[in-house]
Amino acid sequence: MKPTIVVQCGAGSKPEHKDGAETAGGAGYEILQSGGRAIDAIEYAISILEDDERFNAGSGSRMHLDGRIQMDAGIMDSDGNCGAIACIMNVKNPIQVARKVADGPHILLAGDGAIDFARKFGFQYYDPTTFRSVENLQKAKSKLKMGDLPKYAEKWKEFEEYWTETVGTVAVDKDGTFATGVSTGGAIYMLKGRVGDSPLIGCGFYADQSGAVCATGIGEDIMEKVLSKWVYDKIVAGESAQGACDLGVSLFEKHVPIGIVAISQDDYGVACNRDIAWWASAPKQSKKLKDEF
Numbered sequence: 001m002k003p004t005i006v007v008q009c010g011a012g013s014k015p016e017h018k019d020g021a022e023t024a025g026g027a028g029y030e031i032l033q034s035g036g037r038a039i040d041a042i043e044y045a046i047s048i049l050e051d052d053e054r055f056n057a058g059s060g061s062r063m064h065l066d067g068r069i070q071m072d073a074g075i076m077d078s079d080g081n082c083g084a085i086a087c088i089m090n091v092k093n094p095i096q097v098a099r100k101v102a103d104g105p106h107i108l109l110a111g112d113g114a115i116d117f118a119r120k121f122g123f124q125y126y127d128p129t130t131f132r133s134v135e136n137l138q139k140a141k142s143k144l145k146m147g148d149l150p151k152y153a154e155k156w157k158e159f160e161e162y163w164t165e166t167v168g169t170v171a172v173d174k175d176g177t178f179a180t181g182v183s184t185g186g187a188i189y190m191l192k193g194r195v196g197d198s199p200l201i202g203c204g205f206y207a208d209q210s211g212a213v214c215a216t217g218i219g220e221d222i223m224e225k226v227l228s229k230w231v232y233d234k235i236v237a238g239e240s241a242q243g244a245c246d247l248g249v250s251l252f253e254k255h256v257p258i259g260i261v262a263i264s265q266d267d268y269g270v271a272c273n274r275d276i277a278w279w280a281s282a283p284k285q286s287k288k289l290k291d292e293f
């Protein structure tokens with residue numbers, strides 16, 4: 001197949017941040033072009049996005065309401081490799097820890113166990129806090145206090161517009177192996193211990209023989225619909241990747257920010273009910289990717 005990678009920077013991310021998606025996607029694409037594996041391209045591209053402080057993953061992640069940064073990430077390919085970490089703290093690149101988990105006996109490690117695992121494999125202490133993380137927490141807290149909450153956050157009773165900037169990618173390599181990965185600092189309003197959709201297989205990400213999918217937006221709503229698997233199943237049932245992404249987004253009311261990126265043997269798709277910065281290594285086409293050997 002024609003190696004292809006698609007990168008997204010989160011539901012609500014600013015289109016002017018597309019350069020970040022392009023830099024990361026371009027680096028991942030080089031791996032694919034030189035015959036590398038889709039999962040390696042995903043890990044590398046997401047690591048670059050995690051190091052870009054404009055995005056809510058790795059450096060620049062959002063803080064939970066107690067001021068801690070607890071990050072989630074997941075990675076998976078259609079060859080059966082799958083690893084994820086939830087509520088991990090003080091590592092630079094959560095996606096690399098998730099990839100390491102994929103090489104071991106477990107699929108998902110959380111909290112202290114995930115941190116111990118990371119240290120055991122040489123991931124050094126790193127503080128991902130940035131000026132923006134602190135500023136965003138202050139804003140979130142003052143909105144909570146004022147009780148001026150958007151509809152999707154009504155359950156909080158006491159929170160504004162939602163912007164996320166979680167990062168995610170899908171890719172296919174020359175052997176036709178599909179892979180996907182996501183990494184996030186989470187949502188705006190989060191209690192300590194909150195885990196979103198991003199490290200949960202089938203919710204924030206999914207890959208198998210027919211394609212790869214990743215999601216962004218309000219984790220709790222994404223989990224309820226097991227969204228990435230839902231979109232994948234539409235592709236299996238004959239939908240184009242673009243059609244499946246559109247259908248996935250249409251499951252949600254407009255006030256819930258949702259974005260989906262998918263790739264299939266025929267095409268790739270990007271759909272979001274907010275602005276979203278994204279980049280793909282191939283132009284959008286009706287022509288089948290698999291025809292492009």
Ligand code: ASP
Pocket residue numbers: 010011056163164165166184185186187195196197198215216217218219220222
């Ligand atoms: N889905 C992520 C979460 O709820 C946030 C995002 O996509 O921006 O943790």
